[in-house]
Amino acid sequence: EPEVTQTPSHQVTQMGQEVILRCVPISNHLYFYWYRQILGQKVEFLVSFYNNEISEKSEIFDDQFSVERPDGSNFTLKIRSTKLEDSAMYFCASSERWGQGGGAFFGQGTRLTVV
């Protein structure tokens, strides 16, 4: 069964460092997303990406964040200068098309710990 894969599963970084979280969405999907979940809290939307551009972003997704689809399969989230409060699980998701029998499928997540 096709699935969204994320690497690494756990990333520890020092405050102020740049991190890149990587995702391989399901191959025939058109919409890609990043969400995050701070420990014990609900899942929060960060950004959606369609047709090689950001279609929507949340207030959390400030200038320190960027996304890229560098080739036909990868989708990355970059945090330029990490802060302690960026520590969270980051989930990549993809969807084929809304309203046509699908929903967003999530990866296993990358646990980011900023120290």
Added chain:
Amino acid sequence: GQQLNQSPQSMFIQEGEDVSMNCTSSSIFNTWLWYKQDPGEGPVLLIALYKAGELTSNGRLTAQFGITRKDSFLNISASIPSDVGIYFCAGLRDFGNEKLTFGTGTRLTIIP
């Protein structure tokens, strides 16, 4: 902002019991989704609802999209140990706007 409130926050049940949880919003959502999340894992899609009033089943799971588009419920029949986890509802406001708003979650625990 848009908020989805789930109730109950947590449930403690015995194996074999039926479970019912719901999700309400002050705003209209055009799509409702139910996800299950196990510890340290990503949310797994259980059921997607696209039409007001729609009732959809997936094995022992049944979910309904409220007529007002402001609520949804999820039922699990004859619970088993692997049903343990956190259940999240999620709403999509507009087609073409793919941002999912997640609910606060219902934690399901099965008492041996």
